[in-house]
Amino acid sequence: LQFPPRLNCAAMLLDDAVARGWGGRRCVIGADGTVWTYAELQAQANRIAHVLVQDMGLVPGNRVLLRAPNSPMLAACWCAVMKAGGIAVGTMPMLRAKELGQILAKAQVSHALCDAALADELALAAAAHPVLREVLHFGVAAECGLEARAARQSDAFATVDTAADDVCLLAFTSGTTGLPKATMHVHRDVMAACACFPPHVLRPVADDVFIGSPPLAFTFGLGGLLLFPLSVGAATVLLPKAGPNELLEAVPRHGATVLFTAPTSYRAMAEAAGQRRLAVGQGGTLRKCVSAGEALPAATRALWQQATGITLIDGIGATELLHIFISADETQARPGATGKAIPGYRACVVDANLQPVPPGTVGRLAVQGPTGCRYLDDARQASYVQGGWNLTGDAYVQDADGYFHYQSRTDDMIISAGYNIAGPEVEDCLLRHPAVAECGVAGVPDDERGQIVKAWVVLKPGMAGDAACVQALQDFVKANIAPYKYPRAVDFVDSLPRTETGKLQRFRLRAG
Ligand code: 3UK
Structure with missing residues (x-):
C-alpha cells in the first residue's frame, strides 16, 4: 500500500468524492428520513469545521470529543474534525461521567461536540476536568447550538493539509476491565483500512446502502457505517438505536443491502423470524452481512443462513488495528473459522516465545499490517506489540488450509x-x-x-x-x-x- 506523505482522510473520502462527480449521490440517511447527498455532507462538515476553528478556537492537533448516537449530524462532526486537522475522540453513548472524565484526562480533550440528549454526563465530567475548554451542543433549537452556528458559516472550507502520519483518531477500546485504553490512528491508517477489507472481502458497490448497529465511536461502526460506504460512493443509514427489532424494520424500509452487526444480533434477528424466511433475506434487499466484535458461533451462522439464505462474512478486527484483518468473503467462508489474513495483513499463530506453531496447534494470534497498534501508554504498547507483531490477546488455531479458527481470549x-x-x-x-x-x-x-x-x-x-x-x-x-x-x-x-x-x-x- 502506497500513500503520499501528505494526505487528509476527509479530503480523500469526501472532497475527492465530490470532485469525482458523486456530489449528487445519496450519502448519509437518518432514522428521521434525513437524506444528505455527498455534496450536502461536505457542506455541513465544512460549516462545522468553520465553527470549530472560528468560534471554538480549534488548532490542528487539538482533540475533539464526539458524543452522540449514530446520526447524519455525528457523521458531519467527524468529517469536520478531520477537515480542521483535529483528532476525533469518539465516546460510546452509554458512558457515564466517571469514564468520560478518564477519557478527557487521558486524551487531553480540549473541545467537544455533543448531542444535547447526552449532555448531562459530559457536563459532570467537564466540571472535574477543566482541560475541556469548549463544548457545543447539537440537537437544540437555541441560537447558540451547533446547527444555528453552522448555518451562519460558509459552505466552503479548505481542508487542512495534514501529514499522512498525523494522528486523526484516538480510539478507546471497549475495555472489558479497568481503565479505558487509548489507541492512536493516523490519516493513512484510515485510508489503509478502506483499501483492505472493502475491496478484498466485502466488495461493495456505489449503489449499496449500508446499515447496522455499531456506534461510530466503535471503530467497527466507524469503518463499516461511515468510512467504507464513503470510500465507494455508497449510502449509509445511521440509526440512533439499532437493536435486532429496529434492524428488522429498518432494513426493508431503507432498502439496505449491506449489514454490519454482532453475532448475538444476527441470532436474535433469525430467532425473531421463527420458521419463516426473513423478509430481509430471500426476496429482500440485503446481499452482504458482516459479523464482528466477538466469535461467530457456527450455530449462529447456520441459523442466519437458514433464515435468509445469506452466508455471513465473519471478520476479526480490533480497535488497536482499526478494523478487520482476518476474514473470508461469502464464497470462501467456512463454518467455525474466521477466515484468512486479508491482503495487506500477515497473521500467524505463535507460542510464548513468538515462534510460529504448526497447523492444528493452539497459540497466540500475531498480526502485522498497515494499521498497527499505537497505544498512548508505553507499557501497554510493549505488551501488545512484540517483535514487530501485534498480539491481540486471542487464542487461535490455523488449519492446514491456512484458515484461522478462533478458540477464546488467551486469558479466558x-x-x-x-x-x-x-x-x-x-x-x-x-x-x-x-x-x-x-x-x-x-x-x-x-x-x-x-x-x-x-x-x-x-x-x-x-x-x-x-x-x-x-x-x-x-x-x-x-x-x-x-x-x-x-x-x-x-x-x-x-x-x-x-x-x-x-x-x-x-x-x-x-x-x-
Ligand atoms: C474480539 C473477535 C472472534 C477479539 C472490532 C471489527 O471488536 C473489535 O474491536 P475491540 O477492540 O475488540 C477486539 C477483540 O474482539 N473479536 C472481534 N471480532 C471477532 N473474536 N471473532 C471475531 N470475528 O478478541 C479481538 O481481539 O472491541 C471488530 C472491526 C473493528 C473493531 N474494533
Missing part, C-alpha cells in the same frame, strides 16, 4: 483437570440445543480440577430451568463434543452481561 482459556477447554466451543454447542436462547461459558475455581466448565444459560420463553433441563444440556454437550468439555455447573439467568459493543463479559460471569 479454561484449564480443567489438565484439559484446555475453549468456552466459545461449548457455547456454540449449547446454542444448538432447542431450549437455549443465549449462553456464556467460563471457568470457575474448583478444588479438585483447578477449574470447571460453567455455563450461564438464558432459556427460550416457556422453557423450565429445572434439574431435568440441566441434565439434558449436559447430555447434549457430551453427545456432540468431547465429553470432558461438558459444563459441570449450569446456572439459568435472565440475561448475560455484555459491553456496549456486544461482547460477553466473562469476567463478570466468573465473579458471579
Whole structure:
C-alpha cells in the first residue's frame, strides 16, 4: 500500500468524492428520513469545521470529543474534525461521567461536540476536568447550538493539509476491565483500512446502502457505517438505536443491502423470524452481512443462513488495528473459522516465545499490517506489540488450509483437570440445543480440577430451568463434543452481561 506523505482522510473520502462527480449521490440517511447527498455532507462538515476553528478556537492537533448516537449530524462532526486537522475522540453513548472524565484526562480533550440528549454526563465530567475548554451542543433549537452556528458559516472550507502520519483518531477500546485504553490512528491508517477489507472481502458497490448497529465511536461502526460506504460512493443509514427489532424494520424500509452487526444480533434477528424466511433475506434487499466484535458461533451462522439464505462474512478486527484483518468473503467462508489474513495483513499463530506453531496447534494470534497498534501508554504498547507483531490477546488455531479458527481470549482459556477447554466451543454447542436462547461459558475455581466448565444459560420463553433441563444440556454437550468439555455447573439467568459493543463479559460471569 502506497500513500503520499501528505494526505487528509476527509479530503480523500469526501472532497475527492465530490470532485469525482458523486456530489449528487445519496450519502448519509437518518432514522428521521434525513437524506444528505455527498455534496450536502461536505457542506455541513465544512460549516462545522468553520465553527470549530472560528468560534471554538480549534488548532490542528487539538482533540475533539464526539458524543452522540449514530446520526447524519455525528457523521458531519467527524468529517469536520478531520477537515480542521483535529483528532476525533469518539465516546460510546452509554458512558457515564466517571469514564468520560478518564477519557478527557487521558486524551487531553480540549473541545467537544455533543448531542444535547447526552449532555448531562459530559457536563459532570467537564466540571472535574477543566482541560475541556469548549463544548457545543447539537440537537437544540437555541441560537447558540451547533446547527444555528453552522448555518451562519460558509459552505466552503479548505481542508487542512495534514501529514499522512498525523494522528486523526484516538480510539478507546471497549475495555472489558479497568481503565479505558487509548489507541492512536493516523490519516493513512484510515485510508489503509478502506483499501483492505472493502475491496478484498466485502466488495461493495456505489449503489449499496449500508446499515447496522455499531456506534461510530466503535471503530467497527466507524469503518463499516461511515468510512467504507464513503470510500465507494455508497449510502449509509445511521440509526440512533439499532437493536435486532429496529434492524428488522429498518432494513426493508431503507432498502439496505449491506449489514454490519454482532453475532448475538444476527441470532436474535433469525430467532425473531421463527420458521419463516426473513423478509430481509430471500426476496429482500440485503446481499452482504458482516459479523464482528466477538466469535461467530457456527450455530449462529447456520441459523442466519437458514433464515435468509445469506452466508455471513465473519471478520476479526480490533480497535488497536482499526478494523478487520482476518476474514473470508461469502464464497470462501467456512463454518467455525474466521477466515484468512486479508491482503495487506500477515497473521500467524505463535507460542510464548513468538515462534510460529504448526497447523492444528493452539497459540497466540500475531498480526502485522498497515494499521498497527499505537497505544498512548508505553507499557501497554510493549505488551501488545512484540517483535514487530501485534498480539491481540486471542487464542487461535490455523488449519492446514491456512484458515484461522478462533478458540477464546488467551486469558479466558479454561484449564480443567489438565484439559484446555475453549468456552466459545461449548457455547456454540449449547446454542444448538432447542431450549437455549443465549449462553456464556467460563471457568470457575474448583478444588479438585483447578477449574470447571460453567455455563450461564438464558432459556427460550416457556422453557423450565429445572434439574431435568440441566441434565439434558449436559447430555447434549457430551453427545456432540468431547465429553470432558461438558459444563459441570449450569446456572439459568435472565440475561448475560455484555459491553456496549456486544461482547460477553466473562469476567463478570466468573465473579458471579
Ligand atoms: C474480539 C473477535 C472472534 C477479539 C472490532 C471489527 O471488536 C473489535 O474491536 P475491540 O477492540 O475488540 C477486539 C477483540 O474482539 N473479536 C472481534 N471480532 C471477532 N473474536 N471473532 C471475531 N470475528 O478478541 C479481538 O481481539 O472491541 C471488530 C472491526 C473493528 C473493531 N474494533
